[in-house]
Amino acid sequence: MLVRRPRTSSSLTEEDVRAAYAAHGAELYRFALRGLGDGGLAQDAVQETFLRAWRARERYDPAVAALRTWLFGIARNVVIDLHRVRQARPWLRDLADHEGLEGAAPATDGWDALLHTWLVEEALGRLGEAHRQALTETHLAGRPYGEVAAELGIPESTLRSRVFYGLKALRVAMEEMGVER
Structure with missing residues (x-):
């Protein structure tokens, strides 16, 4: 039988989220840019990451994961979601300027694997x-x-x-x- 630990009553404040953005926003942007290959989508991904973090602020528990790890987990899911949207709606790609985006498939330079490794290590x-x-x-x-x-x-x-x-x-x-x- 699996037993879940109770959530802590502390949650992130608006100040905490602002500080997290200042501390990790640039890293999250680079992560999203490598995964999506589009600067505009990467900005959207960072914005969506912090929006989801704000909405789920009551569920954040510093005893379970570091704030950075939690944000990168959210960002990974956002990048996957945006990539799936691009796959499901190919006509959206025709609206963008593709001259600079030729061959800009999601990067396979190991960042996603590195993030996954960190998350598994934390869970282990x-x-x-x-x-x-x-x-x-x-x-x-x-x-x-x-x-x-x-x-x-x-x-x-x-x-x-x-x-x-x-x-x-x-x-x-x-x-x-x-x-x-």
Whole structure:
């Protein structure tokens, strides 16, 4: 049975959001620009990121994730949403000047992968040692179950159980951090 932690009563104030924009707005813009390849859409993505952050300010819990991590998680979802809109409505691309945008597909320079790595690392830190070790060795290191179980001195079935429940706990931790599938 999964137990969710109660939310804290503190939420972000308008001042907090303004300070977050001053501290992280430029980084979020560069992230969105790399993902979308369009400066105007990147500006829209940053604006939508802070709008969603403001609307969800009661759900922000500094004990679950750092503000920067939470904002980048929101920004990632916004960039994905905007990219999907562009795919679903190709006629919108005809309204823009494409001379400077030739071949401007979403960048594959690793920023999204880096953000994903940070988010997974943050979520793994919230797991118990046994589950974290089982997931790290089997999924991240790609080692066979039998080899890892022998090294840990436990039955393979126990390791498989730890991986199963570790993945469930990891999914819950990432949902609490605001990461969508």
